[in-house]
Amino acid sequence: MAEPVIPESFLDGYAQILAEVAVTGRRLTREELDTRRALGRQAAEAGHQLRALVRMHLAATRTTWPAAVPGVAAAATAAATESVLAAVEQTVDAFAEGFERAQRLTVRREEAARREFIDDLLYGRSDLGRLAERATRFGLRLSRAHAVAVAAGPEAYTETDTVPRQVESALLGRFSGRKILLTTKDGRLICIAPGSQPDVLRYFAKQAHAATDGGRVAVGRAHRGPGGVVQSYDEALDALDLADRMGMEDPVLYAADLLVYPVLTRDRQAMADLVRSELGPLQQARGGAEPLLKTLSVYFDAGCVAAETARRLALSVRALTYRLERIHQLTGSDPSDPVHRYTLQTAVIGARLLDWPAKEV
Numbered sequence: 001m002a003e004p005v006i007p008e009s010f011l012d013g014y015a016q017i018l019a020e021v022a023v024t025g026r027r028l029t030r031e032e033l034d035t036r037r038a039l040g041r042q043a044a045e046a047g048h049q050l051r052a053l054v055r056m057h058l059a060a061t062r063t064t065w066p067a068a069v070p071g072v073a074a075a076a077t078a079a080a081t082e083s084v085l086a087a088v089e090q091t092v093d094a095f096a097e098g099f100e101r102a103q104r105l106t107v108r109r110e111e112a113a114r115r116e117f118i119d120d121l122l123y124g125r126s127d128l129g130r131l132a133e134r135a136t137r138f139g140l141r142l143s144r145a146h147a148v149a150v151a152a153g154p155e156a157y158t159e160t161d162t163v164p165r166q167v168e169s170a171l172l173g174r175f176s177g178r179k180i181l182l183t184t185k186d187g188r189l190i191c192i193a194p195g196s197q198p199d200v201l202r203y204f205a206k207q208a209h210a211a212t213d214g215g216r217v218a219v220g221r222a223h224r225g226p227g228g229v230v231q232s233y234d235e236a237l238d239a240l241d242l243a244d245r246m247g248m249e250d251p252v253l254y255a256a257d258l259l260v261y262p263v264l265t266r267d268r269q270a271m272a273d274l275v276r277s278e279l280g281p282l283q284q285a286r287g288g289a290e291p292l293l294k295t296l297s298v299y300f301d302a303g304c305v306a307a308e309t310a311r312r313l314a315l316s317v318r319a320l321t322y323r324l325e326r327i328h329q330l331t332g333s334d335p336s337d338p339v340h341r342y343t344l345q346t347a348v349i350g351a352r353l354l355d356w357p358a359k360e361v
């Protein structure tokens with residue numbers, strides 16, 4: 001594809017400067033340098049490439065270089081050549097300085113606009129129609145379904161840190177043609193991708209888990225429309241919070257697999273009543289409720305297999321059996337009885353969700 005034509009106006013006054021320098025040997029004045037910087041800024045704002053602009057200056061130098069005057073000594077011609085080359089160096093340097101200043105300003109503006117868009121997108125601020133229009137600038141079509149993955153590591157990350165850049169490089173290297181938005185928010189890594197492309201978020205989860213030294217990743221469900229991104233983002237955050245409260249060890253969590261937990265806590269008062277009535281008696285045990293509550297939690301996670309539970313708790317099977325019998329004595333519910341098991345397990349889940357017994361319910 002042909003390069004765009006660069007207007008000759010970016011060379012205004014250049015030939016005259018070279019002609020005068022060749023005769024007088026002077027350097028560029030402050031006003032001339034300011035003019036070159038201004039032209040460089042205008043060229044950057046017009047979207048031209050610096051390499052093409054430098055090439056244009058060199059071509060103009062070759063075309064307008066003052067020819068040697070007949071009868072003038074060779075030494076004088078050499079001096080003029082040196083002066084002209086010095087003027088070319090000053091001109092190109094000032095032009096490039098103005099160009100780079102404009103580019104830095106543009107980058108800062110783009111970064112600010114991108115950050116404002118991301119904040120509005122993830123917090124659901126701004127008019128949704130306007131938000132959808134702005135999204136196209138960043139490669140998103142919010143009329144379609146999108147899903148959000150959030151990665152939390154041992155440190156808080158910003159977009160300029162090594163970890164986000166490493167994840168971005170891996171992701172864009174594999175999915176260069178996809179409509180993906182990578183960013184950071186509140187110290188976490190965030191990836192927004194079309195809901196029809198779950199492979200993108202799976203790969204993001206793999207890369208983020210490795211780059212954050214074993215950090216955890218949560219993936220929200222895909223939702224349609226500008227508000228769908230907010231919903232998916234909130235689901236991913238809730239999944240991370242739930243994993244912390246429930247002591248989950250999975251490196252990657254999917255909100256779609258955790259829907260039972262919001263259902264269980266939808267009636268918080270009913271859940272609190274269940275926890276108090278079913279597990280409250282455990283507080284009478286020596287050492288309080290926490291050791292026996294952990295025993296129940298591991299027992300259910302191990303599929304109610306006594307040998308595996310004892311191994312995970314570093315107990316003998318006999319010691320485990322004693323604990324289960326003590327739970328039966330205190331609560332009246334037998335963990336090994338299928339009839340009682342469901343109620344006890346639901347109460348244990350509720351205790352973790354409500355942070356009981358650390359907090360009163």
